[in-house]
Amino acid sequence: MSLICSRAADLWLGQFKIPADRALATKLLQNFVFISADDFQRDLKALIASKLPAPSTAAFYIERELKQVKPKWPYKQPDNRKIVTRLSPRKIAEKMYLEVGRPRGRGLPKKWTAHGSALPAVKSPKNRQQDIGSEGVVAMAISKFCKLRKNRFALQPHTNDLTPGKATYLVVVTDFIGSGKRSRDMLDALWRLASVRSWHSSGYRKLMVFAYSGTDAGIAHVKRHPSRPNVHVVRTCPTIKSAFRSKTAQEIISLCRRLPQNAREPLGFRDTGALMAFQHSCPNNVPAMFIESAQKGQHRWQPLFPSRTTEGINHVISADPAQQSSEAFDALRLGNIVRNKSFLRSTEEQQDVVRLLAAVFRGKRQTEDLVAASLLPYVRVIAAFDRAIQQKLLTTNGRITSEGHAFINHLNQKASTSTLAPASPSPYYYPLSLRAPP
Structure with missing residues (x-):
């Protein structure tokens, strides 16, 4: 779910008066993960x-x-x-x-x-x-x-x-x-x-x-x-150091140390710098600017999650599936796939398999990394994993096969006319062959 479009996020971002600071805070919020109940x-x-x-x-x-x-x-x-x-x-x-x-x-x-x-x-x-x-x-x-x-x-x-x-x-x-x-x-x-x-x-x-x-x-x-x-x-869980490159991460860390002023732990408990909150509560490992209020003269800092509660987040926008898919492929540097006409015409189950394959293609192996990279719910990642194995695009130990490798490369070509595996009434599809075109 996305916080960036919520009313609470607009008010929080409005506290950053310097344009450069507001731009960094926007990047920080875009990488912040909010988990619904x-x-x-x-x-x-x-x-x-x-x-x-x-x-x-x-x-x-x-x-x-x-x-x-x-x-x-x-x-x-x-x-x-x-x-x-x-x-x-x-x-x-x-x-x-x-x-x-x-x-x-x-x-x-x-x-x-x-x-x-x-x-x-x-x-x-x-x-x-x-x-x-x-x-x-x-x-x-x-x-x-x-x-x-x-x-x-x-x-x-x-x-x-x-x-x-x-x-x-x-x-x-x-x-x-x-x-x-x-x-x-x-x-x-x-x-x-x-x-x-x-x-x-x-x-x-x-x-x-x-x-x-x-x-x-x-x-x-x-x-x-x-x-x-x-x-x-x-x-x-994304953190400031894992979500941003070194230079940007240092700039964001510097911002967290300045706002709010005199925070005991600017990057959260034990300098974790976590970027995740749940609908039921916010961990104490997130930067202080998200959970601590501060007062200096007439200026008061209002956190996004006061006292680590999420009561003020009333209008969180559920991520658009198409936008979420685009973000996942762009982050994996496979952005052409989401613009492939055959991919757009395919079923949700087929798209899940492709998103999973794209994450494995970029070296993701553990299930938790696949969930984070593909932006798919855990249950859909497990289902897509089983389908990919049955389609011989993945091995049983989670490695991408030569067919799967060629499949992703072909889908990622510009203006590709490749086709995905057709829908089948069976939960699993058994292709006779999968290979890149000559």
Whole structure:
């Protein structure tokens, strides 16, 4: 969805009085991604379903801010066994479950196991002032997802439901991985349990993290957690450094440091510079000019997402499919395809295959990169991927075939008269041959 055409964006851009600053801010806003509530829930559920197909079982834990507790130094179990030899942080996240010690005989240390109910999925970190973040929206979506698959999935279950054969995966779910700190805290809350470490070392259970999006640095930080979780996202998140070339990126960073004045973190938490917001909330990793207000004399800076809320974004314009397709091909430097008459006359499914092939043609391999490059929803990328394999334009490991390579080159020719594969009543089309014309 596009923010650039909204009334709120016009008011926000009006605060840039210098033409050069306004031009940079417009570029920044054009590369800013706004995710609608429907897209968020649909694609996040589709990601989970594709990575955990039947008969996989899993227990889901919603990422939220956890209470920080001061560990003993050196950190020990109640029977004085050390489980951390390196320096421990000043405070660590509380455990997801209580631990109960059971005697194993005279002279033997107790056996510590997780017991009871998990921490609640949604809880305000401040009791005096209740404040629920994006975990509320994520918890609602995952709760509905689990109810339809009660025999396979559970939301933060009691330890009685973690018996052998149940919950093969322990999964942390969130909307966005910015710096990765909060996701690691959630993993710590599970990993510090002796039972979880035992299950993991025995191969009974694995840890995973699902998110709609995340920065490359944040995802890498989460992957380095001692539990070595598998991390899956719907799409990658653009940042100032990844969306712009070096010179333009430095100019935009300089603008972010000037406006608003005296911002504590001009580029967002840990200088992430993320360019993504959701209809339910805006991450704290975006530049301060989007989320912080400031006052200097009679001049007041009004952010686009005050207090990280999106309440003022009432008239966000859904991207025109044709325009979105044109932007995707132009970004991939294959702009002639979108002007090809046979491409324009083809069905939506056929166009999806071409957009996917174009992304692979330019070196995109991971699903999250394909979603970001093709500007297609996750579910349509998966469907297009299957069709491309059946049409022998892609291999099963996602590499473009010689036929697919020639196909994209031919479609990208100026004034090309090539034709796409004809529509078929079957969901898959099996061409006899695909080759470039002589």
